[in-house]
Amino acid sequence: GENVEQHPSTLSVQEGDSAVIKCTYSDSASNYFPWYKQELGKRPQLIIDIRSNVGEKKDQRIAVTLNKTAKHFSLHITETQPEDSAVYFCAASSPYGGATNKLIFGTGTLLAVQP
Amino acid sequence: KAGVTQTPRYLIKTRGQQVTLSCSPISGHRSVSWYQQTPGQGLQFLFEYFSETQRNKGNFPGRFSGRQFSNSRSEMNVSTLELGDSALYLCASSLEARPNTEAFFGQGTRLTVV
Secondary structure, X not given: OOOEEEEOOEEEEEOOOOEEEEEXXXXXXXXXEEEEEEOOOOXXXXXXXXXXXOOXXXXXXXXXXXXXXXXXXXXXXXXXXXXXXXXXXXXXXXXXXXXOOOEEEOOOEEXXXXX | OOOOEEEOXXXXXXXXXOEEEEEEOOOOOOEEEEXXXXXXXXXXXXXXXXXXXXXXXXXXXXXXXXXXXXXOOEEEXXXXXXXXXXXXXXXXXXXXXXXXXXXXXXXXXXXXXX
């Protein structure tokens, strides 16, 4: 069935360090992998996404890598800042149902950046 | 451009009642998806609508239903509320109903069932 596993569930880093969050998806037909950041009491916000035809994408301090063979994708945040503290969700597009934008989400990672 | 708007922001209902939540997508977006967010289960897909048609449905009981209007606004309804229905209900707006399409979330409706 459709499943996305996300690790770790909590991550604490010192300001300036790097943070890495990893996800594994179950269905090889998934072809779109967004990452969302959700601050306390706020909406999930799309921070970066990657499509299956590329292996890596960067946007300033954020990067995402995709290994289609292993069905892994990861979020990398460099030079972390206190404002990076939030819950991060990975997601994979559902390969079933044809014309659909259904996303399967990981269970989230609570990132705490200590000043 | 205005973002995704959900109303109301907060609701308190009693077991057995029904509730209707509303979502207005970003202007020009025709696809609306609904998700239930709980601490234990994370974000779970409820259903997706495109051009007034339900395109996909998650694994939720028939008490959960939805619809989409010609202006792309969407509503979801939960009948015979149970305590376990307490959650943050999020809707996501997309330009199209197909994979690879960016989805933008609203602020959510916090439903508490007592």
